[in-house]
Amino acid sequence: MRLLLLEDANDLGEVIHDQMIDEGHAVDWVETIAQAKAALAGTEYDLILLDLMLPDGHGIDLLKTLRHDGDDTAVIILTARDQISDRIQGLNAGADDYLVKPFDLSELSARVAAVARRYAGNPNPTIKLADLTVDLNTHQVTRAGADIQLTAREWALLEAFLHRPGLLLSKSQLEDHLYAFGAEIESNTIEVYISRLRKKLGKDLIETVRGFGYRIKQT
Amino acid sequence: MRLLLLEDANDLGEVIHDQMIDEGHAVDWVETIAQAKAALAGTEYDLILLDLMLPDGHGIDLLKTLRHDGDDTAVIILTARDQISDRIQGLNAGADDYLVKPFDLSELSARVAAVARRYAGNPNPTIKLADLTVDLNTHQVTRAGADIQLTAREWALLEAFLHRPGLLLSKSQLEDHLYAFGAEIESNTIEVYISRLRKKLGKDLIETVRGFGYRIKQT
DNA sequence: TATGAGCTTTCAGGTTATTGTCAGGATAAG
DNA sequence: CTTATCCTGACAATAACCTGAAAGCTCATA
Numbered sequence: 027m028r029l030l031l032l033e034d035a036n037d038l039g040e041v042i043h044d045q046m047i048d049e050g051h052a053v054d055w056v057e058t059i060a061q062a063k064a065a066l067a068g069t070e071y072d073l074i075l076l077d078l079m080l081p082d083g084h085g086i087d088l089l090k091t092l093r094h095d096g097d098d099t100a101v102i103i104l105t106a107r108d109q110i111s112d113r114i115q116g117l118n119a120g121a122d123d124y125l126v127k128p129f130d131l132s133e134l135s136a137r138v139a140a141v142a143r144r145y146a147g148n149p150n151p152t153i154k155l156a157d158l159t160v161d162l163n164t165h166q167v168t169r170a171g172a173d174i175q176l177t178a179r180e181w182a183l184l185e186a187f188l189h190r191p192g193l194l195l196s197k198s199q200l201e202d203h204l205y206a207f208g209a210e211i212e213s214n215t216i217e218v219y220i221s222r223l224r225k226k227l228g229k230d231l232i233e234t235v236r237g238f239g240y241r242i243k244q245t
Numbered sequence: 246m247r248l249l250l251l252e253d254a255n256d257l258g259e260v261i262h263d264q265m266i267d268e269g270h271a272v273d274w275v276e277t278i279a280q281a282k283a284a285l286a287g288t289e290y291d292l293i294l295l296d297l298m299l300p301d302g303h304g305i306d307l308l309k310t311l312r313h314d315g316d317d318t319a320v321i322i323l324t325a326r327d328q329i330s331d332r333i334q335g336l337n338a339g340a341d342d343y344l345v346k347p348f349d350l351s352e353l354s355a356r357v358a359a360v361a362r363r364y365a366g367n368p369n370p371t372i373k374l375a376d377l378t379v380d381l382n383t384h385q386v387t388r389a390g391a392d393i394q395l396t397a398r399e400w401a402l403l404e405a406f407l408h409r410p411g412l413l414l415s416k417s418q419l420e421d422h423l424y425a426f427g428a429e430i431e432s433n434t435i436e437v438y439i440s441r442l443r444k445k446l447g448k449d450l451i452e453t454v455r456g457f458g459y460r461i462k463q464t
Numbered sequence: 465t466a467t468g469a470g471c472t473t474t475c476a477g478g479t480t481a482t483t484g485t486c487a488g489g490a491t492a493a494g
Numbered sequence: 495c496t497t498a499t500c501c502t503g504a505c506a507a508t509a510a511c512c513t514g515a516a517a518g519c520t521c522a523t524a
Contacts, residue, residue, distance in 0.1 A: 164411055
């Protein structure tokens, strides 16, 4: 998915940027209204993340202009807790959703996904993998019709593979996906969770590539 | 159908106005309470769209006055997420339905149609859920024929799940539905209400998905 | 403006499921 | 055979969840 991240003068941008890239989105990151306008003129985006920390309501103006020009690109507003008026203005100006700082990256990811799905007109996307059906929305996994209950970590691990099917993922990559940046895992946690997933999903779904990592079996 | 749209100082009104006209309704669009009162004095409307972005709770007052005078015109309240108290007040004051921004126009259309049906004396749209019957218009819930009384919060919570069956909703999403987005809920309120709903609706209706949230059991 | 009923929110303690770690066994590579 | 790597059952610590009860609100009514 193609994202535009408009953010000025604070480090949240970098974090968001990295997270979105991790999830396989194409992200343009700009820090001024002028840059944003240039970017918008040239390119079609699927989603715009608009940080209203921007001074003087210019962010709102940008959004209004966009809508006025008939552009219906999805927009999620990021705003500080105390800027309620900005938020209301934002919604009125045509934003699709908003997040109040501070927020979890996972929360942001979920909202991005939700808005994207809404725009794609595809509210309940499911992925089929061998005899598995994975519902990204409800986190429901069924195997040959039978429900499978996954814990949070198990789901996160499975999700890592779903983003890029067939991809070989190293243990450290998987750790990055499962844990907050900088968290130190000092045991064979990934191995344990691979094991647990296999037990629930079926032995032969996840392939071990000795010395490198794991990969979902292609079908 | 004859609509009154009461909305002040923002561009959503225009959008709604155009949409409703498109759908073949007759719409009067006013932007002050005074205008609304004048319009209400002169004309019979089938439905009033009331935007609570209006300051000072005068919108609620208008509704109260209306009901107090025995006017039972259908009223749908449009409100920002920040104004939960308005929302509760609105329901208590006799609103028929409410929508929280941002909302899809299609959703608004659906609700308008629903309320219209109700007032046209058509059978109420109901949802069956296990042994429950849920009336979206009257907010009545019956179980095996017996009425179940839900409070405003309890209903709001149930409603969140009705929107799409089987949907997994996180606690923070539910909070967003019940409260101002970003409002500081520092306790386990959602858990408490889930507990109450279960007690009233039956233990096994709402499923806990540990680490993610809750979901209504698929039937 | 006081009162009381009903609803909402918080708190605290108990219960349960998940998590990260370890240890010992299994497997593949050389 | 030896070694590095991986698998997996078990377990204590912890996080997540449930729920009764009490405190806090709101609103209609007197």
